[in-house]
Amino acid sequence: MSIQYWRVRDRYYRLIGSKCTDCGDEFFPPVYRCRGCGSDRIKDKEMPKTGKIMTYTVLHEPLPGFEAQTPLHLAVVELENGARVLSQVVDSPEGSIKTGAKVRAIVRRALVDGESGQIIYGYKFTVV
Numbered sequence: 001m002s003i004q005y006w007r008v009r010d011r012y013y014r015l016i017g018s019k020c021t022d023c024g025d026e027f028f029p030p031v032y033r034c035r036g037c038g039s040d041r042i043k044d045k046e047m048p049k050t051g052k053i054m055t056y057t058v059l060h061e062p063l064p065g066f067e068a069q070t071p072l073h074l075a076v077v078e079l080e081n082g083a084r085v086l087s088q089v090v091d092s093p094e095g096s097i098k099t100g101a102k103v104r105a106i107v108r109r110a111l112v113d114g115e116s117g118q119i120i121y122g123y124k125f126t127v128v
């Protein structure tokens with residue numbers, strides 16, 4: 001898990017997704033084949049950092065590794081380019097996390113690897 005994480009770390013920090021060079025659809029996480037037209041002519045594309053909440057859920061039961069982050073807000077965010085990202089929403093005022101709310105991507109501590117003590121960072125979103 002760690003090896004793969006470090007390999008893709010920069011991609012996640014910069015929200016690198018994919019753009020289909022045939023139909024122009026953009027995707028995140030990256031894809032090998034366009035989900036719109038089926039083309040395999042795909043290139044890397046940095047995703048916009050802002051979007052809006054399409055739908056969300058609140059988890060009151062802590063997930064393993066997320067005990068300190070309960071309740072946990074999990075949202076499907078539609079980025080400015082139409083790509084959809086499932087992500088945690090944090091650092092937002094009570095009641096501001098709702099469908100249609102504008103959000104931007106931030107880098108936050110995601111979890112601590114219990115065995116190595118290594119802190120893993122990832123992208124999350126915050127209401128703007």
Ligand SMILES: [Zn+2]
Pocket residue numbers: 020021022023024025034035036037038039
């Ligand atoms: Zn396409």
